[in-house]
Every structure is written in structure tokens, then in C-alpha cells.
Amino acid sequence: MPHDVTMPQLGMTQDAGKIVSWLKAPGDAVTKGDALFEVETDKATMEVEAQASGFLTSVSASEGEDIAVGAVIARISDSADDDGPAAAAPAPTASDDLADALPDGTSVTMPQLGMAQDSGLLVSWHKSPGDAVKADDVLFEVETDKSTMEVEAGTDGYLAATLAEAGDSVPVGQTVAIISTTKPAARVTRSVADGAVAPKPVATPKPTREPTLPKAAQAAPPMQKTHGRILASPKTRRLAMEQGLDLSRLVKAGHPQPFHVRDLELLKALPQQSVQTPATGAAAARHLVAKVSGDALPGFTKWAAEAHGLTDTDAILAGLAGAALPKAGAVAVERFGASTTYAMPASRLLSKIAETDAAPDLILRDLRNTTIRSADMGAETAPVLTITTRRKGVRVTLDCAANQLDAQTAIxxxxNFAGRLDQPLRHLL
Structure with missing residues (x-):
């Protein structure tokens, strides 16, 4: 079945992209995942992958041309000879009566949070129909293959209509809400099953984090110290846990990391005699969130450097996390594609913390200096603490498997760690 190739939305403020170069020629055979073309935005130049296998046909955009986001620029067909026009977008299924019944206002659409994303799962609404909203208020949460993200309203007004319910899978670009300038007399609540709606002026929804990284960041050198960690997408880890699959078998078989969902088929095809019961198996996952009203770490690290000569901020961060562990262990601190593991001394003194090559008992992922505002990454080979920035303070999440930490220990x-972030001097008491 032919697959339309469209100009992706690589950033929330992007409304067009420039075709830098085609990496495949019309008629070429392509495989899903092949780099198809390069696109330039105001932030970076990125390669866009093919989302289906077949033959590249019906190329309608030239190198150097600016193309609107969502515009069809080519097709991946079953045959190299199929060079007809791209398929027209399906007509809206909603009746005119339904469309006419919608209030006037600015539409908020399902954003494209990744190049391979064609829909998003609406997890929950943070506002109810009729509520007043500000442009930077979180309106709803959306889940993609990679993570769960918060999406902001993008404009001031009143939430006059919600056109999708929690649990609905919404195509990218489809209207999910309408924000009016005045308080609505009648509030509209619908699900995706009620049909599509006529397009209205769009307020580009702004997630509280940037989901796609610039090409330079994507091409950053791999972490030198993985300490036995298996690199895989969150969805791949979740599916592997649910299906009782052991990703370490792919490592032993020599398959390159990071692993993606498609690699699970390779894993299933490995000889059955190699099957081992995975360490995490289908154990339930734990996901806890704590909100800290302030971020005292910058002031604390400055004081530690000036008063005690402790200049390794990662070691200090590892010490605060390690002090929250039930017993001394190793803590890996990750940021910007790099990872360093520190051994926690029995005394828990910051001055005694040193780097180690041991496998970590706890992973600390510091995302404060990124645009990411929330994260639900799933369980890994060790419990993971993730720090992200809020409007006021920081958010800390803990992800682990049930067999890594019992409920009471996880809590x-x-x-303890959230308390130390709020008042780092507690570590010294």
C-alpha cells in the first residue's frame, strides 16, 4: 500500500522546512529506517527516515525548496513504476452539523513530537471545558513511542471544547481542543470516535520540553561507560518486559545498540536454547514522582567549591543520591550523553566520593539544563532517578522494576533524595 512522505514537524515553532538534499533518487528501493532526505529548520539540519519500505516515487519537492509542515512531498510505492499523484487526504468524517456546532476560537492540534510519529495517545487532560487557561498552562499529556510529554495551551483564553478523550489515539495535526477568547456558554466534549472536525486557526501546541534533538546532539559520541547497561528505547524496554524477553541476548548475539521495537523480532528469532529467564522478567514497574519547590543545588555546589574545594558537581549530585540509598553503593550520573559512576563510601562523606568502574546500583539522570520537563522512561537495569525543571523548582521521578526496590524502599x-535537593545541607547532618 502506498505511503505518503510528508514534511515533518521537527520543532514546535516550525511551520516549514527546507529540503537540503534527497538521499534517495526517484525509483530507488528504500527500506523502512533508511535516510530519505535532509531537511533544514531554523535550528538544525536533520536526516528524515523512510517510514515504510518500497520504492521512492512521485517526488514533488526540489532541493532548496521550502515546504510547509505536513505537505506531501513524495510517495513510497509498491512499484518503481507507480509514479502517479500522491493520494488525497481523506475527507473529514464528521457531519456538517457537528462541525458547525463547534465554538469559535483557536484550535489546538495533536503535535508531531518525533519524526516517526503519526499519532499520539492522549493520556489525560489537565484542564476541563470552561476553564480559563494561559498560554503556558499544561493542557494535556500525550504519549508517543518514546515518552510521555506535557503539552501547553499556546494561547490565552477559555477551554471551549475538547475533541478527544483520555485513551484516544489522535492523528498528528488533528484538532483536540478549541480555546475561545470569551467564556463559552456551552461546553463541547467529544471523543475521536465522534469524527474529525473542520480545520480552524491553529495555535501550535508547545510541549514543555523539546522532543527532538538537533543533529549535532544526535551525533554525539556514545557514552564510554555503559557499565553493562543495555541501550534501548523506552517502548522497546516496556514491550520486552511485558513479553518476558531478555534484551541481553541481543547484546550477546552482537546486534548493535540502541535497540528499537523492530529488534524484538530479531530477539524472538534467536535459537530457543539460548533463552534465559530475564532478570526483570515481566515484573511490574514502579513510577513515582516528587515535586520540589526550589532548586538549592546551584547554591550548594558553589558553597561546596568555595568552602571545601569540592569542584566535581556530578560527584556532589551522586553523593546526595547515594545518601538516599538504603546502603552504600555506586551511583551513575548521566547528562548530555555522558555517564560517570561514583562509589559511595560507607561514611557518605562528599570528600570521599571517587569514580569507579563498578556497575551502578542507582542511575541519576540530570535533565535540568535541557528543555525536557517530564519523563516516564520505564525500568532499566538499575533504579533511575530523573531530575527535570518545573516553572518553580524541580521534579524528580523514580523508575524501577518491582524486583529492584520494594514499595516502601522506593518511597x-x-x-529522601527530594528532601536533599530541597535542603542539601541535610546531607551533612
């Missing part, structure tokens, strides 16, 4: 770990 205590997150509570």
Missing part, C-alpha cells in the same frame, strides 16, 4: 529513596 523512602525518592522522599
Amino acid at each position: 523512602q529513596l525518592l522522599t
